[in-house]
Amino acid sequence: MSSGTVAPGTVVAKPPGRRLAALREGGWQALPFLAPALILVFFFLIVPVIWTVLLSVNKTRGLNFGTEWVGLDNYERLLTRDSRFLNRDEFPWSGALVNNIRWLIVYPILCLLLGLITAVLATRVRYEAAFKAIIFVPMAISATAVGVIWLLVYSPDPDIGVVNALVAGAGGEPVSWLGRADLANYAIILAYVWASTGFVMVVLSAALKGISQEVIEAARTDGATEWDIFRRIQFPLLSLPIAVVAVWMIINVIKVFDIVYIMTKGGPGGATRVIAYSYYVETFENGLGGYGASVAVVMLVLIIPVMIWQIRRFRSEAVVS
Amino acid sequence: MIRRYALAFGAVVLALSLAIAAAACGGSDDGGSEEGTGTVSVLSLWGGSEQEAFQKVLTQFTKETGIKTKYESARDFLPVVRSRLAAGNPPMVAIIPRPGIVADLANQGSLVSLEELGLDPEKINANYSDAWTNLTTVDGTVYGVVAKANSKSVIWYSPADKAVKTTQTWDELQSLTDDLATSSPIKPWSLGAKDSWTLTDWFENVYARTAGPDKYNQLFTGEIPFTDPTVKNALEMMSKMLNDKTVAGGIDGALGTGFVDGIGKVFSANPSAHMYMEGGFVGGITLADVNPNVKPGESIDFYPFVTIDEAQGQPLVGGGDITAAFVNNTDVAKLVEYLASPEAGTIWVSTGAIVSPNKGVTPDAYPNELVKKEAEQITSAETFVFDGSDLLPGALGEDWGTLLQTVLKDPSKVDSQLETFQQQAQDAFAG
Numbered sequence: 180m181s182s183g184t185v186a187p188g189t190v191v192a193k194p195p196g197r198r199l200a201a202l203r204e205g206g207w208q209a210l211p212f213l214a215p216a217l218i219l220v221f222f223f224l225i226v227p228v229i230w231t232v233l234l235s236v237n238k239t240r241g242l243n244f245g246t247e248w249v250g251l252d253n254y255e256r257l258l259t260r261d262s263r264f265l266n267r268d269e270f271p272w273s274g275a276l277v278n279n280i281r282w283l284i285v286y287p288i289l290c291l292l293l294g295l296i297t298a299v300l301a302t303r304v305r306y307e308a309a310f311k312a313i314i315f316v317p318m319a320i321s322a323t324a325v326g327v328i329w330l331l332v333y334s335p336d337p338d339i340g341v342v343n344a345l346v347a348g349a350g351g352e353p354v355s356w357l358g359r360a361d362l363a364n365y366a367i368i369l370a371y372v373w374a375s376t377g378f379v380m381v382v383l384s385a386a387l388k389g390i391s392q393e394v395i396e397a398a399r400t401d402g403a404t405e406w407d408i409f410r411r412i413q414f415p416l417l418s419l420p421i422a423v424v425a426v427w428m429i430i431n432v433i434k435v436f437d438i439v440y441i442m443t444k445g446g447p448g449g450a451t452r453v454i455a456y457s458y459y460v461e462t463f464e465n466g467l468g469g470y471g472a473s474v475a476v477v478m479l480v481l482i483i484p485v486m487i488w489q490i491r492r493f494r495s496e497a498v499v500s
Numbered sequence: 501m502i503r504r505y506a507l508a509f510g511a512v513v514l515a516l517s518l519a520i521a522a523a524a525c526g527g528s529d530d531g532g533s534e535e536g537t538g539t540v541s542v543l544s545l546w547g548g549s550e551q552e553a554f555q556k557v558l559t560q561f562t563k564e565t566g567i568k569t570k571y572e573s574a575r576d577f578l579p580v581v582r583s584r585l586a587a588g589n590p591p592m593v594a595i596i597p598r599p600g601i602v603a604d605l606a607n608q609g610s611l612v613s614l615e616e617l618g619l620d621p622e623k624i625n626a627n628y629s630d631a632w633t634n635l636t637t638v639d640g641t642v643y644g645v646v647a648k649a650n651s652k653s654v655i656w657y658s659p660a661d662k663a664v665k666t667t668q669t670w671d672e673l674q675s676l677t678d679d680l681a682t683s684s685p686i687k688p689w690s691l692g693a694k695d696s697w698t699l700t701d702w703f704e705n706v707y708a709r710t711a712g713p714d715k716y717n718q719l720f721t722g723e724i725p726f727t728d729p730t731v732k733n734a735l736e737m738m739s740k741m742l743n744d745k746t747v748a749g750g751i752d753g754a755l756g757t758g759f760v761d762g763i764g765k766v767f768s769a770n771p772s773a774h775m776y777m778e779g780g781f782v783g784g785i786t787l788a789d790v791n792p793n794v795k796p797g798e799s800i801d802f803y804p805f806v807t808i809d810e811a812q813g814q815p816l817v818g819g820g821d822i823t824a825a826f827v828n829n830t831d832v833a834k835l836v837e838y839l840a841s842p843e844a845g846t847i848w849v850s851t852g853a854i855v856s857p858n859k860g861v862t863p864d865a866y867p868n869e870l871v872k873k874e875a876e877q878i879t880s881a882e883t884f885v886f887d888g889s890d891l892l893p894g895a896l897g898e899d900w901g902t903l904l905q906t907v908l909k910d911p912s913k914v915d916s917q918l919e920t921f922q923q924q925a926q927d928a929f930a931g
Contacts, residue, residue, distance in 0.1 A: 262920055263902070335753045336761075338770070355749060358694065358756025360909065446694060447755035448906035463579030465895035466604065 228479070234472035253473035263449040264457050264474070275452040276477075281364055282435060282453065287428040289372045291421060294379025299409060301380070302387055311384065315377035322374065326441025329370035333357050357443050360450035367442050367451060371435070379424050386420040387413060426489045433482050454478045536831025539568040543591035544821070545577040549788030550781075553853035554595075560847055561838050567831045585610050590826035593835055595647050597821050598890040598897065599635040605824070606638040612825040614642045617833040624840045631884045632857045636822055644824035645840040648854040651877050652701045652779040652817045652887060653805035656766065660799045664774045670709075670808040674741060680774055681745045688746045690773035691754035692762025693908065696901025698778055700889035701817065702742070703904060705777070707734040708815040709808035713883045716815070720888035722929035726922045732914055735904075737808075739911045748773040751909050763790050767800055777805070779819060780874035784853045796870045804877060816881035819890060820857065849875075896928050 235254070238247040257264055265274040297314050301307045317325065333356040334340030337347040340356075347353055356366040390413060398408050436455035439445060445452040445460065452460075454474060462471025546554055551573055558569040574580035577597055584590050590610065596602055605611050614621040621642035625633045632646040655673075657664045663684050667673040680688035692698045708716045711730040718724045719731070744750040748765050749757065749772070757765070759778070766776045767786050776782065786800055794800040807814050823839050825832050838844050842860025849856050852867045855875045866872040878884075889897045903921050907914050 260923070263899075268916075333756075335749050335756045336772075353749070353753070355752040355754075355756035358749075358752045358754065443694075446696065446902070446905060448909060449902045459579070460898070461895070463582050464576075464898060466578075466582055467895065 231472045231475050231479075234469050235476045236473075237469045239468040249469070253470050254477075257470070257473050257477065263452055264454075273450070275454050275457045278364055278450075278452060279433060279435075279454050279481075282368060282432045283429060285365065285368050286372060286432050287425055289368075290375050290379050290428055291425060293372065293376045294383055294424070295417075295421070297376065297380045298384035298387055299413065301384055311380065314380050317374045318377040318381075320374065322371075322437040323441050325370060325374045326438045329366075329373075330357070330442055332370075333366055358447055360447055363443055363447065363451045367438055370442070371438050374438075375428070375431075379428075382420055382424050383417060386417050390416050422492065426485060429485050430482060433478060433485075454481075534829045536567065536829040536834075538566075538831065539570055540593060540831045540835050541570045541572060541591045542593045542595070542835070543572045543574055543577075543581065544595035545573065545575055545597055546595075547573045547575060549784060550853050553784075553848060553851035556851060557839070557844050557848045561835060561844070565834055565838070567834060569835070581605075585826070592827040592829075592832050593823065593825050595821045595823050596644075597819075599820070599822060599886065600891045600893050600897065602636065602643055602822055602824060603638045604893065606641070606643050610826060611643045612828045612832075614644070614836070616828055617825060617836060618830075619833055619837055624837070627840065627842065627858050627860050629857070629859070631886075632820065635820060635886065636824075644822045645836065646820045646857050647823045647839060648821050648848070649857040649878055650779045650781055650819040650855065651874050651881075652819055653705050653814070654777070654780055654782075654802040654874070654877070655805060656763075656776040656778070656782050656800065656802045657774060658767065658771075658794075658799045659797070659801050661771075661774060666803045667806055670737070670806050673806045677741060677746050684774065686771060687748040687773045688775060689742060690748045690757075690762045690765035690776045691742060692757050692759035692778070693751075693754040693905060694757055695759040696898070696905050697889065698759055698762065699904035699908065700897075700901050701779065701887070702738055702777060703734060704817045704885070704888045705805045706737055706808065707731070707888075708817055708885050709805075709812050710734050710737065712809075712812045713815045713885050716885050716888065720891045722925060726918050726925055731918060735907055735914055736911070739908060742908060755905060755909065760785060760789065767791050767794050769793070780855060780871070780877075781853075783868075783870035783874070787852070796868045800870070802870070802873070813882060815883040815885050816877065817885055817887060818878060818881075819887040892925075893928050896925055899924060 236248065236250055238249045238252070259265075261274075262268070263274055265276045266272060271277070297310075301310050301314075304310060320328070331339060332341050333343075335343060335353050335355040335358065337343040337353050340353075342356065343353040354362070357363050394412060395408055398412055403411070434455055435453055436459065439451055439453055439456050440459070443451045445456050454477065458471050458474040458478065461467045461474055465471075542558065544551075544554065551571070555571060558571060562568055572591060577594075578601065581590065581594060581596075585605075596605075602611070606613075614624060624645055625642065628646060632649070633642070635646060636642055636644045657666070663680060665676065667676055677688040704716070707719070707730070710733060711719070715724065715728075715730060719726070719728070742751075742754075744752075747754050754762075762778075763776060763782055763786055765771060765773045768791055780802075783796065783800065783802070786794055787796070804814060805817075823836060825836055840858070842858055845856035845858040845861040846865045848854055849861055849865050849871065850867055852871050855866075855871060855878055857878070863872055863875060866875055889900050892900060899921065903917050907917055
């Protein structure tokens with residue numbers, strides 16, 4: 180990363196050469212103060228990452244490390260021969276990796292859309308506080324509890340499941356939402372959307388409040404319709420918080436585990452497995468530490484670009500706001 | 501001046517952090533047979549009524565010896581045990597639900613053998629028949645005792661339900677199923693296939709009766725491949741018995757229904773199916789957790805899984821949980837010895853929750869007809885085969901259940917699924 184590639188107006192950090200110079204000039208005094216954090220990061224982040232990568236090129240029994248060097252065998256098996264992780268035999272592809280992509284597309288879009296709509300609409304009604312509280316409440320429920328609640332909501336028995344009670348009430352046959360391979364993924368995603376829309380709404384509505392009323396009044400005076408105001412003033416000014424929330428959700432989705440574990444345990448027939456669930460099954464259920472580590476590394480590789488993008492944006496924001 | 505303080509401060513912080521890190525990395529000590537600490541931790545997967553029943557045994561143990569016990573329940577038994585082992589904090593005693601895992605753990609050196617505990621394996625094994633002691637023996641060393649036994653070859657029904665009659669053969673059962681599917685307002689079968697082990701039990705019963713006990717044992721120990729035609733044949737028979745027409749809610753509905761909810765479909769106040777095929781423990785769970793109003797012998801009863809091929813007879817598919825020790829001390833030894841005793845077995849069976857394989861437990865210790873009948877079935881079985889998916893090493897047990905879910909939903913996938921599974925099996929059996 181040379182300083183030349185940074186777009187004009189976004190430079191905040193000193194170029195590397197100057198940074199070293201700063202250290203020589205006596206910046207090393209900062210080191211003792213940074214040391215506690217650096218040591219914690221080293222032992223609890225960097226060491227485990229290296230450990231995981233090393234594990235992933237070994238064949239292990241249990242979690243003992245380094246019993247047998249196998250090179251990239253674990254990755255080869257994971258990406259070509261493990262049909263529950265990635266099945267390319269028939270179109271459309273399936274498996275945990277594909278399910279994660281499904282999550283990546285559906286979950287953030289639905290959350291943002293619903294969050295944005297509720298945030299914008301909430302500011303326009305008189306019972307705003309009550310309305311927001313209702314949408315926000317699920318956020319206070321842990322993912323495991325959300326899973327249990329929605330297990331009951333989706334129950335195939337119309338006497339238990341609300342959704343099937345509605346279906347049966349309308350004269351339809353009860354649907355086994357979590358028992359059908361084609362529906363189960365979306366059923367889980369929807370439950371998770373229900374749980375996190377509140378968060379998106381709160382962040383976005385706080386940002387909305389931050390937009391100066393004068394700007395909006397000025398637009399109205401100039402003859403802008405309400406839609407114009409949303410489309411040309413509020414939405415562009417919200418793009419930053421939207422991006423922040425989106426990154427948060429993307430990282431969350433790549434790591435998603437708890438709700439899948441509670442609601443389907445990856446079933447039926449492995450149809451709802453996600454990367455983190457595969458990692459859990461391989462490492463703890465099957466005792467294949469090395470193979471599980473290779474799943475974890477794949478997950479890490481997917482998350483890193485998002486992180487880099489996020490960090491870069493943080494740097495540029497420092498100037499913008 | 502300031503710089504010197506900063507340096508000293510930094511050094512102190514550095515030393516402290518290193519000390520903390522070092523302490524975090526240490527730990528995990530295992531010595532010989534030490535003096536106990538007065539408390540023994542026990543881990544198993546039982547919750548609810550099953551846990552309460554076991555707790556009675558532990559309470560009696562504490563009364564007799566003064567050693568306290570701490571019971572921990574982990575529904576997800578294996579992951580919990582593995583991560584606690586890795587962290588150097590295993591439970592002192594665990595009741596392991598799968599014998600296949602006992603061998604895994606013993607080979608990894610995680611288990612303490614009876615001999616190391618200072619117990620006499622022969623004296624303890626004298627109370628159990630070979631079928632059971634084989635499960636606890638790994639390369640000639642005895643690593644535990646079978647705590648409880650289950651018959652998994654039973655069909656549950658309600659005698660009060662006039663539409664159902666008991667059957668002797670597969671053909672009779674199939675025609676009863678077909679009749680009910682067309683004539684009855686509710687479906688013939690309930691299936692809790694969300695818990696895939698209910699499907700592996702179905703398969704094992706059909707397979708043991710079609711291919712025979714010898715092939716059964718060969719299949720689940722890796723001597724014959726899963727692509728063997730007998731496997732496909734058994735799966736096809738299963739699909740004929742269990743499909744959208746015969747299962748409550750269809751296969752989709754079954755895949756969304758757990759084991760206990762499956763029981764409810766037959767024995768709740770408002771049933772949606774006539775019959776349920778699962779282990780002897782269904783009775784205890786129904787009475788305690790599903791519907792306390794059912795009466796053993798009147799509105800809940802079972803009969804042995806039907807004969808399919810006369811030549812193969814009626815092999816009993818059974819399951820069992822094994823008590824094994826992870827920590828070696830005198831308290832642990834006392835608990836393991838106690839759990840292997842007829843006294844403990846008698847207290848335990850009197851709760852109606854389990855059947856004991858212990859020869860010292862007499863039939864009159866069982867509190868109701870259902871468990872008494874199950875105990876008889878287990879002790880009188882001519883051929884006994886152990887729950888095959890529980891014998892499979894590592895990942896295979898789970899994966900086999902996942903395969904059955906897939907095949908039941910879409911029988912046309914049977915060949916490709918079996919081929920993939922066989923590849924996995926080869927890797928797993930090779931270790």
